[in-house]
Amino acid sequence: MKEQDYDSHFSVPYLLILPSMIILTLFLYWPTIQSVILSLYRTAPFGSRRIYSGFDNYINLFTDPVYRASLVRSAVFVLITIFGGLAVSLVLSVLVNQKLKGIKIYRTIFFIPYAISPTVAGSLWVFLLNPVAGHINYFLDLLFNVQVPWLTNGFFAFIAIIIATIWKNMGFNIIFFLAGLQSIPDSVYESARIDGANAFQIFRKITVPLLSPTTFYLIIMNIIFTIFQSFGIVDIMTQGGPADATNIVIYKLYRDMFVNFRPGLAAAQSVILLILVLIVTFFHFKYGSRGVHYQ
Amino acid sequence: MxxxxxxxxxxxxxxxxxxxxxxxxxxxxxxxxxxxxxxxxxxxxxxxxxxxxxxxFGNYINAWNLVNMDRLLLNSLLASGIVMIGKLALGVLSGYAFSHFEFKYKKTLFFAILFTLMLPMQVRVVPLFEFVSNLGLANTYSGLVLPFLASATTTFLMRQHFLTIPKSLMESAQLDGCGPFRFLFQILIPLSGPTLAGLATVNFLVMWNAYLWPLIILNSDEMKVAQQGVKMLFTSASERDWGLIMAGTIMVVIPTLVVFLLAQKFFVKGIATQGLKE
Structure with a gap:
């Protein structure tokens, strides 16, 4: 038998990568490059002819109050969703990070919304929040005697998509917070307890700081998800309305392409999102390991 | 006491x-x-x-008939199944290349694959739609699944997993004259059950839950997928027939819940090691 060395099969690794590379090049890299190119063109009215227009699309976007409002709205949406979502998730994670019979069942329940699609999440919440047959307004009426116009008032529609997004993404945060919590050694808690710290002090002075690497990672991931994953929720719940109140960047992009048929303008919005992702990723790598606690 | x-x-x-x-x-x-x-x-x-x-049960029967639920579920099942298998197959192959071989441009190629994590659907959707349409694949299963077939996460996680398998195993396989492909199929893959199961679950659900791309590339009722059915329930049900809309929504979410509950352990593991999602 001839002895084989895999390094002598010099073409094998390239063959192994080839199928993945073909798909990624054709369907990920190529269209992304095309987005950049397309963003420099505008389409002639009534025709398929494309005319080079330099940075016009970008100038139009940034001078358009609708797009600027959409950017600001998206930033507020992301901030509130992340802050609210991480706070809720952290509390729930601490609760299910206990040695208790049946704790796994509770964990499973908390993960379930994460497996559900944005469209289904949107549909479930539209029902819950509807003013006629929905249960939330019934209970709000019963308890506080208020009727909230959830999806017909701009402010409340905005809150509604935030609630649905937090509910849907909670599971992801809990998975990571739990992993983070379980890596904190029991001895740290024990010595704190011996020193007479109460549960709240332990949470504030030990749990929160020791979880900071996880929290940082989750903030980065949540920025990206909240921007990109909210499309289905918005499309089912509000279609960007009422009066643009929930018209976040991702929804405006879709509408400019597939409703208003302005590919150049939509491509420019894609490029802006791409730059945003690159900036966020850059921060992730640059500051990912700073200001964090290690044992 | x-x-x-x-x-x-x-x-x-x-x-x-x-x-x-x-x-x-x-x-x-x-x-x-x-x-x-x-x-x-x-x-x-x-x-x-x-x-x-x-x-x-009237709501279920009405919802089923209103949006042709049988066809929607079948389309979603097919698309998700193909994507699940395709991503695993391609990811196993490329992961193996990066875990067990030394070759020129290895680092560059690995980076090129991982970099695609930064290219979510929305940053390429306009040209992608035009490209797939020009290939004549609009409103087809191929057009629906092709952009999802390869993934950086699956490649990365397969590589991570293969790296945990001791090098000595490969050395002795080489000595026995076992070629690189036989080593992959007869030794590495049988040792990868849980990892494969985890990635299969996550990849299935990612495609089952996908909405934007199907919405854009599919336009005939017999090609649409289950997530589009949710929207159809809202647009075609008579004025807020909540019973029907919720019945339809439940039918769309049942496969998600079944897959999640059956493979929960693997799913959580798959997510916990996953960065960006498609």
């Missing part, structure tokens, strides 16, 4: 608290199930009821 009693009370209290929270978290699903079994007059009665008076 006193301490154990205090412990017991603590435990009961914690259980009650967790049960209450679980109920709140599941409330959107539980109420949707409840409403889906209620006839119209019960849904619109005041106060709204939490439990159906009797099990009424």
């Amino acid at each position: 006193r301490k154990s009693r205090k412990d017991l009370i603590n435990k009961i209290f914690t259980h009650l608290l967790l049960m209450a929270i679980s109920f709140v978290v599941l409330m959107p699903i539980l109420l949707a199930i409840s409403v889906s079994f209620q006839p119209r007059n019960q849904i619109f009665s005041y106060p709204p009821s939490l439990i159906p008076n009797r099990f009424y």
Whole structure:
């Protein structure tokens, strides 16, 4: 038998990568490059002819109050969703990070919304929040005697998509917070307890700081998800309305392409999102390991 | 004695608290199930009821017929199955290249694959739509699944997993004259059950839950997928027929829940090691 060395099969690794590379090049890299190119063109009215227009699309976007409002709205949406979502998730994670019979069942329940699609999440919440047959307004009426116009008032529609997004993404945060919590050694808690710290002090002075690497990672991931994953929720719940109140960047992009048929303008919005992702990723790598606690 | 009693009370209290929270978290699903079994007059009665008076299946039958649910579910099942298998196959191959071989441009190629994590659908959707349409694949299964077939995450996680398998195994396989492909199929893959299961679950659900791309590339009713069915329920049901809409929504979410509950352990593991999602 001839002895084989895999390094002598010099073409094998390239063959192994080839199928993945073909798909990624054709369907990920190529269209992304095309987005950049397309963003420099505008389409002639009534025709398929494309005319080079330099940075016009970008100038139009940034001078358009609708797009600027959409950017600001998206930033507020992301901030509130992340802050609210991480706070809720952290509390729930601490609760299910206990040695208790049946704790796994509770964990499973908390993960379930994460497996559900944005469209289904949107549909479930539209029902819950509807003013006629929905249960939330019934209970709000019963308890506080208020009727909230959830999806017909701009402010409340905005809150509604935030609630649905937090509910849907909670599971992801809990998975990571739990992993983070379980890596904190029991001895740290024990010595704190011996020193007479109460549960709240332990949470504030030990749990929160020791979880900071996880929290940082989750903030980065949540920025990206909240921007990109909210499309289905918005499309089912509000279609960007009422009066643009929930018209976040991702929804405006879709509408400019597939409703208003302005590919150049939509491509420019894609490029802006791409730059945003690159900036966020850059921060992730640059500051990912700073200001964090290690044992 | 006193301490154990205090412990017991603590435990009961914690259980009650967790049960209450679980109920709140599941409330959107539980109420949707409840409403889906209620006839119209019960849904619109005041106060709204939490439990159906009797099990009424009319909403399910009407929702099924209204949006051709059989076709939507079949399309989603096919697309998700193909994507799941395709991503695993391609990811196993490329992961193996990066875990067990040394070659020129290895680092560059690995980076090129991982970099695609930064290219979500929305940053390339306009040209992608034009490209797939120009290939003549608009409104086809191929057009639907092709952009999802390769993934950086699957490649990365397969590589990570293969790296945990001792090098000595490969050396002795080489000595026995076992070629690189036989080594992959007869030794590495059989040792990768849980990792493959985890990635299969996540990849299946990613495609099952995908909405934007199907919405854009599919336009005939017989090609549409289940997530589009949810939107169709809202647009084609007569003025807010909540029983029907919730029944349809429940049908779309059942496969998600079944896959999630069956493979929960693997799913959580798959997510916990996953960065960006498509």
